[in-house]
Amino acid sequence: MSEITIHHYIALSAIIFSIGVAGVLTRKNAIILFMSIELMLNSSNLALIAFASFMSNPVGQIFALFVIAVAAAEVGVGLAIIVTVYRNRNSINIDDVHLMKG
């Protein structure tokens, strides 16, 4: 067993980030899209904390806290928007969101 290095953390966060991007690009359900975006933000958190701990520089961890706060605010607003869409259309499939064209 080799030791866990910074590269492992960065690789993991890159993989999570890519899963998030792929999710946003391929899925159709607004909630799943939203979850994928959260994955992208949280992969950054993982990388920030890993960098901070390996550089023994606490700044990154503080930034991660800020990012969590931002993500929470986004959840609040995002879910509210999704709920209003659902109330008006009874669907949150983004393929049904096509009233405006051109």
Next chain:
Amino acid sequence: MNSTIDILDQVNANLPTIILLSFALLMLLIDLFLPKRNHLFRSLLAIGSLCIVYLVVKLLLQEKTVYTYFFSLDSFSYFFHILFITVLVFTFLLSGPYFERTKIKFPETSLLLFFSTAGAMIMISANDLIVMFLGLELMSICLYVLAGMLRKRVQSNEGALKYFLLGAFSSGFLLYGITLFYGITGSTNYSEVNQWISQTSNKLSLTFWIGAGLILIGFFFKFASVPFHFWSPDAYEGAPTPITAFFSATPKAAAFGTFIKILIVAFPLVVSDFELILKIIAIATMGIGNFVALQQKSVKRMLAYSSISHAGYLMVALVVKSNLGYSSILLYLIVYSVTNLGAFTIAYLVNRKNEGSYSYEDYNGLATKYPVLAMFMALFMISLAGIPPTGGFFVKYYIFYSALKADQLLLAILMALFSAISVYYYLKVIVHMYMKPLPDSYETIKSDTHVTMGLIFSSLIIIIIGVAPSFWLTLTNRSVSNILINP
């Protein structure tokens, strides 16, 4: 002792933002005691924000500059602070009849407008990528709510959903880029990133370029430049029209201003490596923005696509990467914001029957019935098309000139060509107003004194910049060249 001075500096560096936010919260309290009449509240807001502009200008005249690790208050931030607050004042002045018609509560909306303006101000004065990101999010989250303000209208919901999903998606890219920068440079401060680049200039790692690329993608989303523009027409169309006008002014100006600051402070050594990608995207943005705007049947959507093409012109000046280019971007942003605010206002005033159609036919015969309103609209359209003697002509000319001066012949020619194409769809509005007959049944247009004042002020700004453009260019040039880097 030293730390108290540091805290004072931090407060001083954020003084305009703090004044603005305290005023916003105070207004929310005052609203409780006011009779439920929208326009009294709006006058107070507009007058109060004007006082803030006055304070900021006064600070500016004292040449008070503050530099801290996270924020700096220099002539560049002052310029953008004044621009943002001016846009805010105009939004308050111009939005009244729309809010009365759609029964949106004005006080809450105004609070969101204040917060997003504060976010934009933080973005501009930030000296640090993470602080910039927090300002950006403060601005964007308020904008997502504003886009969906018409809760009962499906278009508004859809616009808000698209804006939210793609906005958050782009924030994810930006944040990951910033994280990678933190990992490789050990800091997210602009000047420290620059120092790091200068120490390792000829062997920048792949990670650096991935980080820079992600940050660029994040900004391209915010500019609504071409491969990343899909959210913008729908968000613009779905949002309440005065809010759309705000969308086309503040967030765009904030994104361009921040990008210029990052290019000048953090990336001066690698900026020429971005040239090719910026060039391709500028050409694509101008082309697609203009050609799709040609086919639009709705004036609101046409203005949305035209704002994409304007982002393309601004990116031409980013490619040039000279001080002349950057200062013409600043001047362009003033003219463009003010013109768009006016144009969207007239669009919603004219579109009073069929909510949401915004067709060109609504403008038929406007000049015979409302000659003054038609004159204002004609002025705005001429300014957007870039025809002299309006400000719109000179700002385009300066960008064109800076591109020629930097030997970007192809870009300059394409820019002239595309803006010649754009004349068609802007003049189409004027043709409908002046040359088509008045329809038989004609409803009166409801306006109020605030709107008249706002329209007069915005036309004055356009004409003043058109009359004395070089004076204004020296002003913006001073702002750009005095960015505090690291004293």
